[in-house]
Structures are given as structure tokens and as C-alpha cells.
């Protein structure tokens with residue numbers, strides 16, 4: 001599927017959260033930003049974090065954590081953007097396998113979430129995760 005103006009705005013949101021995290025200046029933290037729009041239309045963002053004590057997470061984890069902390073779990077669309085320090089360029093990247101499962105496990109309906117996988121293309125989560133674990137954590 002081609003990207004819409006809203007999708008392109010979501011990419012910009014992911015870039016903005018990377019920039020916003022810049023002042024912390026931690027190694028392994030903040031070079032990937034993620035943004036998502038919920039089924040209710042709210043936007044949540046997060047950046048990747050990494051600590052030498054073994055605690056780390058993808059930007060999607062942080063964005064989804066913010067969403068859940070605000071009482072939502074349904075994702076309409078999601079994107080992650082990586083800032084390459086060497087080239088000083090941003091690049092949309094597909095979610096890792098753990099994040100694909102996390103999106104699905106947060107809410108059954110998220111299997112139809114739109115995942116922006118490049119600067120020009122998006123797919124449904126079910127295309128990235130055709131044989132997911134069958135459960136969710138939904139009560």
C-alpha cells in the first residue's frame with residue numbers, strides 16, 4: 001500500500017521524537033524513534049533505549065508502553081525511523097520480530113494494523129507476521 005499524508009506525518013513524528021531525545025546523549029539510546037496512531041486517533045511516540053545493565057528496548061516498545069499507560073491498545077498504524085549518525089540521514093525501518101509479536105499480543109485487532117516499512121510503502125501486520133503465536137495478553 002502507498003503512504004498517505006497521515007502516514008508521512010507519522011514518519012515526521014518518529015523523527016521528531018528522535019530529535020527530542022537528543023539532549024540525553026546516551027550510547028545506544030535514541031537513534032530509533034517510533035510513532036503510532038491508535039484506533040482512537042491518538043499519537044504516541046518513543047525512542048529505543050539501551051543500558052549496559054542489560055535493559056534495553058526498541059522504540060516501538062516505548063511508544064506502545066506510552067499507549068498502554070494511557071489506557072489504549074488498538075493500533076491503526078505504526079512506524080519506526082532510524083537516524084544514521086554516520087550519514088546524518090533518517091530511514092524508515094520495519095519492526096523487529098519481537099515488536100511484531102508485541103503489536104499483535106497487545107490487541108487481537110492489531111493484526112490488521114498498518115505498518116509503515118519504508119519511505120514509500122506500508123503493509124498490514126498480518127503480512128509481516130503470517131504465522132504469529134495465537135494468543136494475546138487481553139483479559
Ligand SMILES: [Zn+2]
Nearest residue numbers: 058095096099
Ligand atoms: Zn523491535
